[in-house]
Amino acid sequence: MPTSSPDGALKWRGCCVASCSFSWMTTLRSSLPSWFMLSTAVFSWVFLHQKAYQAKEEVKEVSVVSKLKGVSATGDVTMVGSGKGRVWDVAEYVVPSQGSHSFAVIIRTHETRGQQLGLCPEVENIVDANCKNDTDCLPKAHDFLLSGKKTGRCVLRNPQASTCELFAWCPVENEDDSITNPWLKSENFTLFIKNNVAFPRFNFSKGNLRPGKDMSYLRGCQHDSITNNYCPIFALGNIYRQIFNEDSTFTEKGAVLAILIDWSCNLDLGEQNCHPKYSFKRLDIQGKGYNFRFARHHTAPNGTDIRVLIKAYAIRFDIIVSGMAGKFDIIPTVINTAAALTSFGLVSLICDWLLLNFSRERNAIRNQKFEEVSQGKNTSATPSMVQADSDDLLKPRTSSNL
Numbered sequence: 001m002p003t004s005s006p007d008g009a010l011k012w013r014g015c016c017v018a019s020c021s022f023s024w025m026t027t028l029r030s031s032l033p034s035w036f037m038l039s040t041a042v043f044s045w046v047f048l049h050q051k052a053y054q055a056k057e058e059v060k061e062v063s064v065v066s067k068l069k070g071v072s073a074t075g076d077v078t079m080v081g082s083g084k085g086r087v088w089d090v091a092e093y094v095v096p097s098q099g100s101h102s103f104a105v106i107i108r109t110h111e112t113r114g115q116q117l118g119l120c121p122e123v124e125n126i127v128d129a130n131c132k133n134d135t136d137c138l139p140k141a142h143d144f145l146l147s148g149k150k151t152g153r154c155v156l157r158n159p160q161a162s163t164c165e166l167f168a169w170c171p172v173e174n175e176d177d178s179i180t181n182p183w184l185k186s187e188n189f190t191l192f193i194k195n196n197v198a199f200p201r202f203n204f205s206k207g208n209l210r211p212g213k214d215m216s217y218l219r220g221c222q223h224d225s226i227t228n229n230y231c232p233i234f235a236l237g238n239i240y241r242q243i244f245n246e247d248s249t250f251t252e253k254g255a256v257l258a259i260l261i262d263w264s265c266n267l268d269l270g271e272q273n274c275h276p277k278y279s280f281k282r283l284d285i286q287g288k289g290y291n292f293r294f295a296r297h298h299t300a301p302n303g304t305d306i307r308v309l310i311k312a313y314a315i316r317f318d319i320i321v322s323g324m325a326g327k328f329d330i331i332p333t334v335i336n337t338a339a340a341l342t343s344f345g346l347v348s349l350i351c352d353w354l355l356l357n358f359s360r361e362r363n364a365i366r367n368q369k370f371e372e373v374s375q376g377k378n379t380s381a382t383p384s385m386v387q388a389d390s391d392d393l394l395k396p397r398t399s400s401n402l
Helices: 006-019 035-049 077-082 215-220 236-244 330-358 362-369 383-394
Strands: 023-027 054-058 061-069 072-075 085-088 102-121 149-158 161-170 179-181 190-199 204-207 233-235 255-266 277-282 291-299 305-328 370-374
Touching: 054 330, 061 102, 061 305, 102 149, 190 236, 190 255, 190 305, 233 236, 236 255, 236 277, 330 362
Parallel strands: 255 305
Antiparallel strands: 023 370, 054 305, 061 190, 072 085, 102 161, 102 179, 102 305, 149 161, 190 204, 190 233, 255 277, 291 305
């Protein structure tokens, strides 16, 4: 039992203090060098770059009309009547001819002439076409690849091969035997594009033709994005060069190209500052190319329907129009201002986390932000707390408390 002598009381108190040492963490406030810089950056991004103060509308009403001009010739032009030369005009090389937002310019053809309905053998390079007997010509899964309908008979195609007989347009297409027309040079052809767009929300519409320009202007102008942006006449050669540079391999198998017209308009700057922007790109996979088939029919003197089957390699153009118009509106301004102000609380937490974990000075920042306080250490942060706790520990206990 502790003695009540002064020396005993001091020993008791010293023992208690020594066994009750303690420590705690206190949080200090750290701040970025400039809160003004952070707020300026956030508001600049939200309101200047993203234009969050505007009401916006994507282009809703689009009209596109296209027309090509140009004539080309293949073969010997002095021997057109003999079939060794050919002249190509718009009616020959543009499909379809209506002038829509998507069309193809034929650059090479394979023709199978003199076809008429009848019975004939399939070509030997078709899946499941080769046969040794009639059993091989029974219906199979890949029959949709054939040039006609199987009759169930195996017939001799040539001295080296037998194939299944078909009810088809005969003779069936065979590129080895077809007439191949040489590459149609289309670089000097011109493309006219008439495009109108409308943004109903803002009661605003505009076209890519400058008002007041007459036909004489259109006959002599050619589009240039800097000096003549409102001349909607494009040379196909210029489009090819922008997409392919000097690569001419696309002329072998064709390609699918996009003419992109963008109407991104800030109507707060005035409707007169809303202009179309043109760009060009290839859409298909290089090497695959683009081709299609069509037929031209005529009737023989005896009434027989005869056709010419044409496999055409072409450059297909897709005119794609997009756009977004924006104009000041008080409602999105208020909403986005409130959202930006609210986000500053989250921004502060994120900045603290980044500074404490990824900054080069993270150890110094951590030491300034968090301070460890232990018994016997004088600190200006919590002097009253330390003094109060020490006084309580040093108070002598009475005998009634023992």
